[in-house]
Amino acid sequence: MENLIDKKQSIIESALELVYENGFHGCPVSQVAKNAGVAAGTIYTYFENKEDLIVGIYEHVAQQIMNYISERDDASLEFENRFFDYWRNFTEFYEKYPAIHGFYDQFLNSPFNSEEIQNKPNIWHEWAHKFFQSGMDKGAIRVTNPVVLSILVNTNIASTVRIKKNFKTKLARTNVNLEEISHLIWAGIKAD
Amino acid sequence: MENLIDKKQSIIESALELVYENGFHGCPVSQVAKNAGVAAGTIYTYFENKEDLIVGIYEHVAQQIMNYISERDDASLEFENRFFDYWRNFTEFYEKYPAIHGFYDQFLNSPFNSEEIQNKPNIWHEWAHKFFQSGMDKGAIRVTNPVVLSILVNTNIASTVRIKKNFKTKLARTNVNLEEISHLIWAGIKAD
DNA sequence: AATAACTGAATGAACGTTCAATCATTCTAA
DNA sequence: TTAGAATGATTGAACGTTCATTCAGTTATT
CATH class of the missing domain: 1.10.10.60 (Homeodomain-like)
Structure with a gap:
């Protein structure tokens, strides 16, 4: 050590x-x-105690996610491209670190994710909100709540990765194209 | 008793x-x-033991969901209408029984939801698969894997309800319309 | 009378946490 | 430069608590 x-x-x-x-x-x-x-x-x-450790994992994990996504974000691109980069990089990250994906999925839906935790400043959440906010500012996506938007997008990314993982073999035999989910969400949030 | x-x-x-x-x-x-x-x-x-009890809750909950959704499904309608009924009723159910929503969210992402459990016959899952299968058979939605489709749809319903719950007061002040999410998903899965 | 359901105190294993003792590092002063 | 004091990190056995589970005795049902 x-x-x-x-x-x-x-x-x-x-x-x-x-x-x-x-x-x-x-x-x-x-x-x-x-x-x-x-x-x-x-x-x-x-x-301090075990709960503090669990919250420590959460904060560590949020930091890792932010680093990975923000390092790969190119703010000079069209927002549409940035969105698909965001989606692809987040997916890549979850697939690279399945323990983080698994932990995050469990944590977000657990009582550990208390109101207190949610109200604490979180640099990853702040980064994501700013990301979607800039999409609105540029007129690329419809004006809406960036917090809600990021939750919606992140949920679908996590869910897509989970499906991919659980149905790896079965999916090969069907013509399901999970990549389409990102386009589907984009179509729903982009400015008319 | x-x-x-x-x-x-x-x-x-x-x-x-x-x-x-x-x-x-x-x-x-x-x-x-x-x-x-x-x-x-x-x-x-x-x-038999506590794990058996947790699984028992899961099976009970799945049964409740199936009853609620299937009783309100009218197979004689156009599939598009059936889809939006499905979405609305599922949302209504989760909002009516927040403990089920909370439990289900936690269970699905937990190690309790083992491969063994997933492979067990589950009449709610079977019902949902048949539901989406019939949408394909009638040419209303694109041919894809009904299992994947139901997971995708159900995840978004659960997520929408969670957002609604957590941002109840905040949402009132923004022009977010969560109802649109169902239309967004429908647009993505319907036949061209 | 026989069977089944029910009770709740008892059991032992597992857990989070503590702490006296040990070890490593840094600082002090001669 | 260095003895050794002081500080802080580390250890793991021990502690008290909590928990799932059991079972001998009791009550209800057939």
């Missing part, structure tokens, strides 16, 4: 993996510690 | 409410028993 930040990160990554595999009820602190290569007590140097 | 079926039902409903409020990790058998008005041991007359 090089330094403290690495240690905190390895605790988070161990917990992330366990939640993905076994759900919130299947990631005991003892196991998190074991997989992270630290003692159980060490976790409490970095997190 | 009138009879055995009522008792089983009240156990399920008590557990459903607790999962909705506190998540899977926050519904101890002792509490389930208390809220259901039975002793802890009685639960084991109806369910």
